Amino acid sequence: xxxxxxxxxxxxxxxxxxxxxxxxxxxxxxxxxxxxxxxxxxxxxxxxxxxxxxxxxxxxxxxxxxxxxxxxxxxxxxxxxxxxxxxxxxxxxxxxxxxxxxxxxxxxxxxxxxxxxxxxxxxxxxxxxxxxxxxxxxxxxxxxxxxxxxxxxxxxxxxxxxxxxxxxxxxxxxxxxxxxxxxxxxxxxxxxxxxxxxxxxxxxxxxxxxxxxxxxxxxxxxxxxxxxxxxxxxxxxxxxxxxxxxxxxxxxxxxx
Amino acid sequence: xxxxxxxxxxxxxxxxxxxxxxxxxxxxxxxxxxxxxxxxxxxxxxxxxxxxxxxxxxxxxxxxxxxxxxxxxxxxxxxxxxxxxxxxxxxx
Numbered sequence: 001x002x003x004x005x006x007x008x009x010x011x012x013x014x015x016x017x018x019x020x021x022x023x024x025x026x027x028x029x030x031x032x033x034x035x036x037x038x039x040x041x042x043x044x045x046x047x048x049x050x051x052x053x054x055x056x057x058x059x060x061x062x063x064x065x066x067x068x069x070x071x072x073x074x075x076x077x078x079x080x081x082x083x084x085x086x087x088x089x090x091x092x093x094x095x096x097x098x099x100x101x102x103x104x105x106x107x108x109x110x111x112x113x114x115x116x117x118x119x120x121x122x123x124x125x126x127x128x129x130x131x132x133x134x135x136x137x138x139x140x141x142x143x144x145x146x147x148x149x150x151x152x153x154x155x156x157x158x159x160x161x162x163x164x165x166x167x168x169x170x171x172x173x174x175x176x177x178x179x180x181x182x183x184x185x186x187x188x189x190x191x192x193x194x195x196x197x198x199x200x201x202x203x204x205x206x207x208x209x210x211x212x213x214x215x216x217x218x219x220x221x222x223x224x225x226x227x228x229x230x231x232x233x234x235x236x237x238x239x240x241x242x243x244x245x246x247x248x249x250x251x252x253x254x255x256x
Numbered sequence: 257x258x259x260x261x262x263x264x265x266x267x268x269x270x271x272x273x274x275x276x277x278x279x280x281x282x283x284x285x286x287x288x289x290x291x292x293x294x295x296x297x298x299x300x301x302x303x304x305x306x307x308x309x310x311x312x313x314x315x316x317x318x319x320x321x322x323x324x325x326x327x328x329x330x331x332x333x334x335x336x337x338x339x340x341x342x343x344x345x346x347x348x
Binding site for chain 2: 044082083123159
């Protein structure tokens with residue numbers, strides 16, 4: 001079912017250390033109970049594509065919030081704020097976890113909330129989503145879209161901002177996992193994807209991984225040469241089916 | 257854009273952006289997923305003035321090959337120019 005009428009707006013939320021920042025929130029306009037998704041943006045920032053993906057999930061009945069992870073960098077265009085964050089070595093994992101926890105609390109406090117919440121992310125956001133499922137309580141489903149650096153081979157890649165490889169925290173995952181990956185991607189490489197899957201399997205986690213031939217990194221991005229229409233359409237269908245299965249179907253209020 | 261690897265060059269000079277000319281003292285250089293260039297990876301350079309608060313950057317995103325071409329052209333221009341004018345970067 002499609003929810004063509006929706007409310008999409010910029011909202012305030014309380015993130016790490018209670019700091020207040022911006023987020024984009026989209027939900028079906030019809031009264032009802034809707035499961036929530038925290039959508040974690042990629043390293044290029046809180047950009048137009050992030051808003052489009054947020055609305056797409058709302059169109060399919062998920063109340064979705066995309067917190068602006070770089071709001072502390074001040075006002076400015078998403079790419080300029082991303083550049084500032086990058087120049088500082090990226091946002092610290094602890095701060096992102098605080099922001100994701102705040103976004104989850106925002107969703108659960110909404111009158112339309114069903115109470116179920118997934119975390120989903122792309123690129124660096126996929127890694128953040130994986131980490132959130134490992135570290136945060138109350139995550140009901142995880143969608144990792146080509147999150148790089150879940151596996152860390154070189155200890156030099158562990159920094160004060162990112163001190164632990166997410167794969168080493170996999171035991172903490174208590175929800176079903178969906179992973180989408182392109183076989184031509186180098187970050188995460190097919191070897192890293194295989195090792196992540198092996199870890200999930202060894203620890204008895206519930207997961208489904210889908211690997212796409214002919215696709216590299218960020219193959220959902222319709223505005224970039226990485227876009228692969230066939231793989232992207234299939235991938236989105238898998239995301240929506242997974243969320244509906246594990247969060248429950250939307251429950252719009254009966255029409256009077 | 258997952259690598260977080262940023263090289264930093266100290267500069268002396270100026271750059272012109274939307275607000276006109278400004279002093280720059282730093283370049284952040286990285287090779288990663290671009291924001292705008294229709295490429296999977298690009299060489300990005302952000303020219304900023306850290307001493308002046310680095311409020312705005314002047315940014316470019318270049319393909320790897322064109323970035324190398326730019327490097328070669330810069331070095332050739334310096335070589336020719338310094339042969340002609342002498343190796344002085346200071347004011348005339």
